[in-house]
Amino acid sequence: DQQVKQNSPSLSVQEGRISILNCDYTNSMFDYFLWYKKYPAEGPTFLISISSIKDKNEDGRFTVFLNKSAKHLSLHIVPSQPGDSAVYFCAASGKSGGGADGLTFGKGTHLIIQP
Amino acid sequence: DTAVSQTPKYLVTQMGNDKSIKCEQNLGHDTMYWYKQDSKKFLKIMFSYNNKELIINETVPNRFSPKSPDKAHLNLHINSLELGDSAVYFCASSQLAGVVNIQYFGAGTRLSVL
Numbered sequence: 001d002q003q004v005k006q007n008s009p010s011l012s013v014q015e016g017r018i019s020i021l022n023c024d025y026t027n028s029m030f031d032y033f034l035w036y037k038k039y040p041a042e043g044p045t046f047l048i049s050i051s052s053i054k055d056k057n058e059d060g061r062f063t064v065f066l067n068k069s070a071k072h073l074s075l076h077i078v079p080s081q082p083g084d085s086a087v088y089f090c091a092a093s094g095k096s097g098g099g100a101d102g103l104t105f106g107k108g109t110h111l112i113i114q115p
Numbered sequence: 116d117t118a119v120s121q122t123p124k125y126l127v128t129q130m131g132n133d134k135s136i137k138c139e140q141n142l143g144h145d146t147m148y149w150y151k152q153d154s155k156k157f158l159k160i161m162f163s164y165n166n167k168e169l170i171i172n173e174t175v176p177n178r179f180s181p182k183s184p185d186k187a188h189l190n191l192h193i194n195s196l197e198l199g200d201s202a203v204y205f206c207a208s209s210q211l212a213g214v215v216n217i218q219y220f221g222a223g224t225r226l227s228v229l
Contacts, residue, residue, distance in 0.1 A: 032215045043119070043205055043220030044158070051215070089158065093216045101216060102148060102160020102171055 003027045004092050006106035014114050019077040021109050023090030026071065030092040034103065035064060035075045038087045047088075048075070077111075085113045118142050121206050121221035128196060129229055136191045136224045138206030146170070147189035148207040148218060149181060158205065164189050165211065193226075201228045 005024045013019045023033070031052045036044035050057040050064045050073065057064050063076045077084055087110050091103040119140045128134055140147060149161040162181045163170045169181065178194045193200060203225050207218040 034215070034217065036220075041222065043207075043222045046217050046219065049215050049217065102150070102163060102173065103158075103216070103218060104160075105158040107156050 001026075002106075003030075004090055004104050004106040006088075006090055006109050008109050009107070010110040010112065012112045012114055013080050015082060016079045019075075019080045019084065019111055019113070021075040021077075021088050021090075021111065023073045023075075023106055024071060025073075025090075025092055027092070027094070027104075028071070029094055030104070032093040033064070033066065033073050034091045034093065035062075036089040036091060036105075037084075038089060038108070044089055080111075080113045082113050082115065085111060087111070117221075119206055119208055119219050119221040121204075121224050123224060124222065125225050125227075127227045127229065130196055130198060132196050133192070133194045134196060134226070135193070136204055136206075136226075138189050138191070138221060140187055140206075140208040140219070142208055142210070142219060144208035144210045144219070145186060146209050146211050147183065147186075148209075149189065149191050150205040150207060150220075152203040152205065152223070154202070161204075162189075162191075196228045198228050201226055 034049040035047040038044045048062045066073045087108045089108045090106040122137045146165045148163045152158045161175045164183045180192045182190045203223045205223045206221040209218040
């Protein structure tokens with residue numbers, strides 16, 4: 001049972017344009033959502049997070065939007081750069097601190113930035 | 116200096132063998148985790164350890180046993196390896212004092228069981 005879904009296995013975007021990666025979830029108990037970026041042969045690295053009580057969080061070129069009623073979040077990268085080419089994982093956490101929850105991950109979207 | 120390091124990076128072994136994967140973190144975090152990424156690319160939590168105490172054990176076969184000699188280390192022992200154990204195993208750590216549980220990952224250990 002996939003509680004976090006990333007329905008696009010891959011996405012190709014031209015350099016300088018906006019990249020939009022989508023994520024859907026089914027468990028309304030999730031209270032934090034995180035995006036991770038992964039290069040081949042490396043571990044996932046944390047990018048940005050958002051609390052379930054917020055609808056937007058911005059950090060430089062990265063913005064995450066959360067639509068709680070639709071159980072949908074998206075990661076916007078603008079402008080897209082060649083170094084952004086990687087696999088992006090959406091993840092969810094069930095508790096806000098105090099509990100050593102494992103993160104629930106989506107399957108990932110492979111973002112390819114075309115020069 | 117690598118924050119979360121795992122050894123070995125690659126492990127090729129025969130079915131039925133026993134093997135260990137080591138993990139160390141130098142971030143001063145109080146919680147460590149093991150994840151498995153299978154052939155379908157899903158990253159799934161296996162265990163977490165907080166102050167030497169097992170917190171989660173997600174329906175993992177008891178052939179898998181985490182061992183934490185101290186809070187900077189969480190090793191994974193696997194007995195009687197099976198073909199289906201072939202996967203990439205990631206170690207991670209986090210500090211639960213924060214509001215959001217940001218986990219920091221090692222580079223992974225690719226295990227191939229022949």
